[in-house]
Amino acid sequence: MIRTLLIANRGEIALRIIRTARRLGLRTVAVYSDADRAAPHVRAADVAVRIGPTPAAESYLSIPALLAAAKESAADAVHPGYGFLSEQADFARAVLGAGLTWVGPPPDAMDALGRKDTAREIADQAGVPVLRAIPLQQQADADGADLTFPLLVKAAAGGGGKGMRIVHEEHELGPSVAAARREAAAAFGDDTVLLERYIERGRHVEVQILADEHGNVLHLHERDCSAQRRHQKVLEEAPAPDLDPTLRDALHGWAVALAREAGYTGVGTAEFLVDVGAGPGGAWFLEMNTRLQVEHPVTEEVVTVRGERIDLVEQQLRVAAGAELGFTQDDVAVVGHAIEARVYAEDAFNGFLPQAGTATHVRWPGATAAVRVEAGIEDGTVVPAAYDPMIGKVVAMGPDRETARRGLVDALDATAIGGLVTNTGFVRALADSDAFRDGDVHTAWLDTHPLPAPDPGPALVAAAWSVAAAAVPNGGGWRLGGPPADTWVELDDTVLRVSTARGEVRREGEPPTSCRAVGDGLLELGGATVRFAVDVGPRSVEVSTRGHTFRFVRPGATRAARAELSDGVVLAAMPGVLARVEVHDGDEVTTGQSLGVLEAMKMEVALAAPAAGVVRVRAAAGEQVAARQVLFEVEPAVVEPVVDGPEATDD
Structure with a gap:
């Protein structure tokens, strides 16, 4: 019988497992990295054990650290959740080898079915139809294959869409296979990929x-x-x-x-x-x-x-x-x-x-x-x-x-x-x-069929209305109301006039928008009732509506913080690791040339030169970088004046 369950995971799935385990009367053990020290799943469990620093390889992907946590907490069973080590047969074997109960399938079945190539063989034996795949052990296999496009390149190990690329034309195949291999190796520790026919209007x-x-x-x-x-x-x-x-x-x-x-x-x-x-x-x-x-x-x-x-x-x-x-x-x-x-x-x-x-x-x-x-x-x-x-x-x-x-x-x-x-x-x-x-x-x-980006207009009106409401005694964030007098509000360099007496918000130089508070978090805009959650802060206003969240800067906020840098600058769009640098400082580059690759949250982001010129490398390969950190700068090439013949003069 299971008495104490260690959840080798984090976030919402750890909380989900804890909920059922508690209902069944089991003692629960959470594990956490330094980044998750104050996370909700840590507080929800009966016991919480630190397993290492922030990088997953040193915490949630560390089998020795997880087994040590199980021993320290006297756990007798391990549930892997999903992601991380949940589909790693070696982890299952290690858990069983430590005398613990593994909450998952037998390791041999995980080995056989967890890989797309061997799973196809089992499906064949069971009479289950499969799309025929071409294994790509080497790049040459792809170059010499008789292929019909479109094709899907996919990692043989793991899941979750990692290591997958759609290839429509032959010239795309080599780069797609290389990128899929890198992503598969990073996510699953196995860079084996397959090719199969791509069904363009398929249902999953x-x-x-x-x-x-x-x-x-x-x-x-x-x-x-x-x-x-x-x-x-x-x-x-x-x-x-x-x-x-x-x-x-x-x-x-x-x-x-x-x-x-x-x-x-x-x-x-x-x-x-x-x-x-x-x-x-x-x-x-x-x-x-x-x-x-x-x-x-x-x-x-x-x-x-x-x-x-x-x-x-x-x-x-x-x-x-x-x-x-x-x-x-x-x-x-x-x-x-x-x-x-x-x-x-x-x-x-x-x-x-x-x-x-x-x-x-x-x-x-x-x-x-x-x-x-x-x-x-x-x-x-x-x-x-x-x-x-x-x-x-x-x-x-x-x-x-x-x-x-x-x-x-x-x-x-x-x-x-x-x-x-x-x-x-x-x-x-x-x-x-x-x-x-x-x-x-x-x-x-x-x-x-990309969905259109949301219109920030209604959120801007709600933000102005709420800023005006916050000016009255006891006003504040996450509420909607309005003072009796007109109020001028500046947000993101836009000036708006709020009038609760007339029930309108007017942008400078534009017709007014009818506006009226009709309930907690509800505004009637132009005859339509819309729900808003508004947080009025000293330097910005955040408005959430229909799932979208908009942030508007208030006067006095540092304008440099919201200003875009010049076209020659390449920024980190998110925190991560600069996985590769493909140019040297001082190289001449062309517009669109690959400069490097940023890795974050299990995905790759290609970094391309925004203009032609001389590149300056501002971060090193393998460096942990912050969001909006400058990674590369491209200095425009100096164009020499055209001289018409040897006798040209300054006259």
Whole structure:
């Protein structure tokens, strides 16, 4: 029996596991790096053990440090969560070798199914259809292969969209393979990649598997995770909408057959690619995730066993302790619909660049029968650059898909995160889009249909109204109201006149916008009622609305802090490590020439010369750099005057 459970993870998944473990009466142990010393999961556990400094390689990815923490805390079981070491069979073997219970599948099954190449072989043996892949052990394999484009380059190990590139033309293949290898090596310690045919309008449908050590293997129906950007899921739902019934049954059967063939136990997910419009035959096995999925809550909210909602973490713990499932496939049913939005610290309208910083104000929607929140941050939480940028998940449920979708939009409207750039507004806009409503979103849709950046106008009006309200006694942040007299407000070099008597906010030189406070956090703008969360500070005003957060600078703030540097300067768009420098100080470069690569939060950002000239290197390869730190400067080339012949003079 498990008595003390160590969670070898952090953030919202650590909190999620602690919640179930506590309900089952287990003692919980959190682990933390120096960056997470004050994180919510550290306070939530019964015991917390420091495992090392901030870099993941020295803390959350350090097997010796995790085993030492288990010994120090007298833990008898380890749950890996997802990410970090959750799919590393060597970690599972080390846990078992230390005499502890591993809350996960057998290491041999992890080895076999955790790699896309060997998993395909098992799928073949189990009669599961696969897309044929070309293994690329060496670059020459790609150069000499007879290939038809488009192709997908993908890492053989790991998951989460790391080490993947779409290649449309032959000249793109070499650079794409090289980049995928680097990313795969950094994320998984294995740079093996595969090539496979790329399905341009594919849907991502996955089947949840649950198996015990007594030969029982069941499916818990399926999820649709087709809303992706750059192979990273952003919205997930269960069950998959508009799926051919014959194909749905086939996917369930294939997933069970695959798990049986591999001798799998515990919780796992078989992922499939479904060709939109291809009919029941247009589906292929992609990979098996040998762990709990990020999107597991949508399954928990719709799948019932004998009328009770299932808890997948509880099932993991029961299987790890050697118990039988205690129910059959006939006991499993689906009730209603659930949709989940992943909330990331990233700038969705600037290349999805990861962000870091302190979340000054955090407001999640209240948990109800129709809304579930898995939050990893709260007021004052520091989001470090060293780890994956996901900070929470918002899940909405309903009796049907449209009710769940509308509920998710409302829940994201009620979400406000200050001090930190997040994708909340982006996922809110996607959930509210006609394309998602109509089921037209496939895995490549977001990459070819970028959502428009939000209009800051309404937020600017709300900010001006709130600054005016803060001028009256007891006024302050996170409230909306207005003084009786007109007030002049300057924000971001824009002057606005606020008049509560007339109920309007007027920008200088523009027609007024009608404005009226109608409730706590609600303004009626131009006849439409909109919810705002406003934080009025001495140097800036932050406004969150419809998931988006805008920051406006007040007079007196240092203008240099908001001024853009010259065109010849290359800045770090986010905190990270300058992984490579591809030029030397003093080199002549051309516009667009590669200068180096910045790595942060498991992704690469290419750094290109913004102009032609002489480059000055301002940071070293391997250096940890801050956001907006100057990395390179390009001095424009000096153009010599053209002299027309040897007799030209100054006359």
